[in-house]
Amino acid sequence: MAIIGSGLLLFAILIGNIQNFLQALGRMYKRQEMQLRGRDVEQWMSHRRLPENLRRRVREAEHYSWAATRGVNEEMLMENLPEDLQRDIRRHLFKFIKKVRIFALMDEPILDAICERLRQRTYIKGSKILSMGGLVDKMVFVVRGKLESVGEDGI
Structure with a gap:
């Protein structure tokens, strides 16, 4: 019984270590993907001879975009899904639209089109x-x- 118990314990430890390894591998893959994307953007900016202030803004926008989507191209992902699933996902993602009074009064097909x-x-x-x-x-x-709105009078 002790041999069987210790064998099961060692097997459980092995499975746990493999799981940790696979998670670390996934994180490493995402990091490399981010670095490759950054390198591609840097090459593009260099090729187009963008000034430094624009380069800084592009880097910042890329960083924000990556943080928001974790590198997943949501448009491409949605495009490959069946239409009914796309509609249901969009309804979930844009459920805030029903908080706008004019949209709350509209029929479902019109909201789906919007x-x-x-x-x-x-x-x-x-x-x-x-x-x-x-x-x-x-x-x-x-x-x-937050959104700042500035009128013609500067206010």
Whole structure:
């Protein structure tokens, strides 16, 4: 019985060590993927001869984007899923839209069509979402964070 018990204990320890190894391997893979993406972005910026202030902003935007999505291209992932599953996922991701009174009164098919057009975006501090005097071609929902609105009078 002692031999069987110690064998089971050693086997459990072995399984635990293998699990830890696989988790570490996954983290290492994500880190390498992030480094490769960073290297590609740096090469692109160098090729396009971007000035340093733009390079800094691109690096910051890439960092924010990576942190928000963990390197997963959500648009590509959604594109490969069945349409009914895409619709259900969009309903879940954009359930905040029903908090807007005009959208709360709409039928489900119309809301589904609206949610199909919605895209999640991450903006870094200091980004200009809409320009003063420009045409308004989009609607923006601020879900997290702070948005500063400056009028023509500077207020």
